[in-house]
Amino acid sequence: MDYETPQFFRVMQYAARADRDVVDMVSGNPDWDPPDGLRDGLRDYAEADADEYQYAPSRGLKSLREEIAARRDVTVDRVVVTNGTGEANHLAMTGGLDHFSGDEIVLTDPVYPYYAGRANFLDAETTFVAAGDDGRLDPETVRAAASDETSVIVVNSPNNPTGAIYDADAMAEFVAIAEDHDALLVSDEVYDHFDYAGRFASALEHDSPNVVATNAFSKSMAITGLRVGYAVFPSPDGPSGDLVDRAATRHMLTNVSGSRPAQYAVERALQTTSPEYYAECRRRLERRIDTFCAALDAAGAEYNRPEGGFYVMARFPDFAGSFENVYELVDEAGVAGMPGEAFGESRSDWIRFALVTPRVEEAAERLGNFFE
């Protein structure tokens, strides 16, 4: 599997060239509006003094870092603002490989392709732990896979692509496994606002020198294009204290700093957006999940109703999760999903659908007609 070239574009390009109308359920781009405060922040930035157009501090605007630290209940010296969760994961994974012994990264299967691509690019050994049929990750399988060679374990909850949420007990066990093997647990929590089951548990509940939590405003504020995320590292005063400084140095020597209008607007949105904005986003997605799962039932598909996030994986009778079949769905049903084989081996019979389109109902009908 060539994870270094994520395959999203391949399917999106095929769908764009199709000779018919296609509902795009490939990308993870929210289709709703960002909070009003985000646009207000951009409007105000457009009128700001010339000095506000110059370098932000490399670790991020101080007031934004303080806002993040207060919300996550950590000290501000643990927070580095990044170019989205992508860079946060990059800093965490490279930092874990540098700091901890071993050169192996433990990932899940199915896997978010960027993790595997980055691990390959960094020449790390990768070990994949298969998720259960319900999409959850059994801590015992992670413990069985981890060894003294393990330097990084990456988990993602709510999970892309399975929709599973790892609960507090599982997260505690992942932290313990990282500690037992002198490794770093990287917990990507970018879908934390999309918890329908009330089960989400952040890795930051554990004050451990073996934990980095990564996150962004990309999904929660519907701004994947603004590239504002962050990583929370272990305290600089603790036994892994060098992780945060090393990550900040890598960030500085790679990017110097993040884009300032985006940070400025996110800070404004954090200050002004009410819980109702996020609640409405969840309700909208739950309605779509209901609609889509009903169509999957009618089509005789197997699936797990997502506990969180905005993806549904489904397995249709006698219809593998291959690129070939996904292309057939584009041409014959007018629905584009991601083949399960793009996420690893364990879900090669499955297809992932992203519910970030207002046309979920239409897509559901089309799939129903195709598979009836």
Place this chain on the structure above:
Amino acid sequence: MDYETPQFFRVMQYAARADRDVVDMVSGNPDWDPPDGLRDGLRDYAEADADEYQYAPSRGLKSLREEIAARRDVTVDRVVVTNGTGEANHLAMTGGLDHFSGDEIVLTDPVYPYYAGRANFLDAETTFVAAGDDGRLDPETVRAAASDETSVIVVNSPNNPTGAIYDADAMAEFVAIAEDHDALLVSDEVYDHFDYAGRFASALEHDSPNVVATNAFSKSMAITGLRVGYAVFPSPDGPSGDLVDRAATRHMLTNVSGSRPAQYAVERALQTTSPEYYAECRRRLERRIDTFCAALDAAGAEYNRPEGGFYVMARFPDFAGSFENVYELVDEAGVAGMPGEAFGESRSDWIRFALVTPRVEEAAERLGNFFE
């Protein structure tokens, strides 16, 4: 020299804590306004549809890449939009180390500290070539330093900190040296709009598989905080064709994509900004250079009048370019510059002053009084 922690902040913090008014001539942040089109672009982006808030293509907005390619007279498949010149240089230097044989990077002395910091961070061997007393870089000294171990040669013209411009003959020779030693010439041209001597020559005048040019809108549009730059790689169809794809992959796995409002605004500014904007910036800086150099003459200092860029390096009688002396200038003269020792060994007697403050005249007077 610990280049991994650029020392700008050290001096800026000292100046900020000083018990008196200080003219900041430390940072390279332009103090003038960005073009109107830049602000217009941000205003329009604030009203854009939700889908404009989602991921830009990883290599940059297509229309922005096309605009850059047309201006640089290269094919668009050679252009990767980056998070400022910082990331462009990062991609070019890492790509050169990966692709070409040897693990040595040739840098100049004085050196822009980020180059040296990045080389250290990448565990590359570094060889420094001293600039001449006039700040220019004699190609013969570069040829003498280069060897089969050399994989990357970094040049910067107009130069920070010396203000020298490497002319067309010198640039041709740098390209030839890179070709002769199977190395990559990385030509950082971020100050190209600030050419007072009419001597600037871009490395892109040479269609070579051994050349990457890096640039950004940070200085030319006075937007160091927006983080929009680019690298122009050798053609993907030529003998170093994998450089651009490898850099695009590294960019994707590090940052996913650049910040979209910043790219959107830069594209608008490129389309709408007249040559007069850049000409006025040059005239403003030339007036400041006149003022400042006159004060240096009066103080009995040695200096090179900058041919380009916006820095002046000066050597005062019996007053080395140490942090200690720079702090004394802060406290006693009320002027903050950068000690030459922060840029390497060859300029440890010199102090760099950035002319990006409207208070150049005041600073010149203060220095004149201090050294009289």
